[in-house]
Amino acid sequence: MSTGGPLLELAGVVRTFRNGDNEIHALAGISLAVAEGEYVAIIGQSGSGKSTLMNILGCLDRPTEGRYAVRGVDVAEFDADELAELRRDTFGFVFQRYNLLSGASAAENVEIPAVYAGRSRRERVARAHDLLHRLGLGDRADHRPGQLSGGQQQRVSIARALMNDPAVILADEPTGALDTASGRDVLDLLDELHREGRTILLITHDATVAARAERIIHLSDGRMVADEPGRIRTAVTADRVGHRRPASRLGLVAGFSEAVKMAFRSLRTNLFRTALTLLGVVIGVAAVVAMLAIGGGSKQDVMTRIQKMGTNLLLVRPGAPGIRASGDYASLLPADAEAIARLDNVAAVSPERQGGNTIRFGNVDYRTMIVGIWPGYAKARDWEVAEGTFIIDDDVKGYAPVVILGRTVARNLFPDQDPVGSYVLIKSVPFEVIGVLAGKGATPFGSDADDVALVPLSTALNRIFGRTYVNGITVQVTDAALMDQTQQAIETLLRDRHGTEDFQIRNTSSILETAIAAQNTLTILLGSVALISLLVGGIGVMNIMLVSVTERTREIGIRMATGARMQNILLQFNTEAVVVCGIGGMMGVALGFAVAAVAAMFGIPVVYGAIPSLLAFACAFFTGLVFGFLPARKAARLDPVVALASE
Ligand code: ADP
Ligand code: MG
Secondary structure (H helix, E strand, O other), rough: OOOOOOOOOEEEEEEEEEOEEEEEEEEEEEEEEEOOOOOEEEEEEEOOOOOHHHHHHOOOOOOOEEEEOOOOOOOHHHOHHEEEEHHHHHEEEEEEOOOOOOOOOOOHHHHHHHHHOOOOHHHHHHHHHHHHHHHHHHOOOOOOHHHHHHHHHHHHHHHHHHHOOOOOEEEOOOOOOOOHHHHHHHHHHHHHHHHHOOOEEEEEHHHHHOOOOEEEEEEOOOOOOOOOOOOOOOOOOOOOOOOOOOOOOHHHHHHHHHHHHHHHHHHHHHHHHHHHHHHHHHHHHHHHHHHOOOOHHHHHHHHHHHHHHHHOOEEEEEEEOOOOOOOOOOOOOOHHHHHHHOOOOOOEEEEEEEEEEEEEEEOEEEEEEEEEEEOOOHHHHHOEEEEOOOOOOHHHHHOEEEEEEEEEHHHHHOOOOOOOOOOOEEOEEEEEEEEEEEOOOOOOOOOOOOOEEEEEHHHHHHHHHHHOOOOOEEEEEEEHHHHHHHHHHHHHHHHHHHHOOOEEEEEEEHHHHHHHHHHHHHHHHHHHHHHHHHHHHHHHHHHHHHHHHHOOHHHHHHHHOOOOHHHHHHHHHHHHHHHHHHHHHHHHHHHHHHHHHHHHHHHOOOOOOOOHHHHHHHHHHHHHHHHHHHHHHHOOOOHHHOOOOOH
């Protein structure tokens, strides 16, 4: 690999920072070559440009002017990801303030560079263990940085620097925060690494520390003022280092599972915030699931009620087509019903006239709907008496003053007595109660179907309503498949009889369609309101993620210094958002079902659907992807130097 040329070569490197209108020349023209295996100390006062130089040497930063080549290749030709790879495979960083991730154990910190190098978990764990052991921290592998002393932390960070077996160790004031004894340990360690053949660049402001190197470079105000030999060259015990196999470029799956792990860790470290973020998503998803369950339930409910009414019915109403049949049109007569009854495919016919009236029993008045009917009503409406008998043809023919009570009417007039056989008064006419209808519950339109009383049509027209015409004819067909033909036959018949089209016919299947359409609209409406709340939850996630990126800028810098590429950072932060939304999605589905179950306990019809739940979960998942992307991109685009420098 060695080409004989210098390992690292700077030629006329200038690094300028703009600070408002000021230009700060942190480096003002540095030319320097470092050969493989050298141990170089860079010494200078605070502010002389040492860290700036090290950032450029370590490819965390680029020169403003001049050329920097690693193994003869100008780094200006590299894009951000190639620089990240170069950092990962060639350089190991040791910082003054250790820069360990506080949420991760010592071993996990050491593993990070290998994660980004795409090495297998087993290989990583074994090597991290070996390195920690070698640095005397074998028994501290599971400790958090906060549980370690400064010297121990610095040794962890050296282990991390060695993880990918880099050719160059860059140490920026590695002993600056340590007591003398631990500082000496760290320097001994650097000596040892140098003896193995590694190139060491040690930055310090301390002359006694610098004296341990073979070569000492003095910096002052961004310029090299001296380049002198230090102590005698040490014998290199190993002839080559840094020849581990190149890292795999792929490892995306490993990267993903690692990102999920890291996501869980970082979400755990800020539990309260995570819970609040989750809440938004949970509520959003739960709203979607519950709303769709309730919407679906009410749709099914309406459908079954209409189906209970019968899908084989034709309803003839008076009044010309296009006119709302609310007025009282004198166009339909019982004789029309008789004619319809003689048509083919007609199973039952009942002309009806209805109106609100008061029924009196004893001194109790009860106002209900009185419906004059034919016996065919029972068959057409599939409605029989629970006790007593139904109205028969003779009742109609003989204008019999008999009445059948709906269950609600019976309960109100006869709270504690069997009504059959009793007499009630309607319009001062005594009617004998001959039966009580079976309970039917609510109508498709929500009113009480049992709040009704049936009397023979002839009696009703004569004695109650004083009219000769009816306000509807219910026709039940035998074969529902021939419904359209039967409807046409009735139309022709009535047009012939009346000489004009002063009626309209509807069938229950078209009513069903209309009702389903109305219910679907309602479900979509509820669903969209719920989706909006999910959207709001997503914005919450984005907001928190942006805060999190800002807070964790330093962590991002550390990751970048240890070899993370932009896509690694992007993946990590987006994964965090997806993990939050995924967990929120699952909890939301569960909560949505719970809400629907509670609604069901209160008698609200509910349908649990797998597809709406999956859809809501998928929505949450994609919310994470979409709303996590912006913060993740913000993180990935951070400049490693700026990120590392942040507090
Ligand atoms: P040293 O590490 O020797 O103490 P640095 O390399 O950190 O010095 O800084 C050299 C000079 O560059 C200082 O004057 C410092 O204020 C300036 N400097 C370093 N980084 C930045 C930056 N990101 N923006 C502006 N000025 C900077
Ligand atoms: Mg510095």
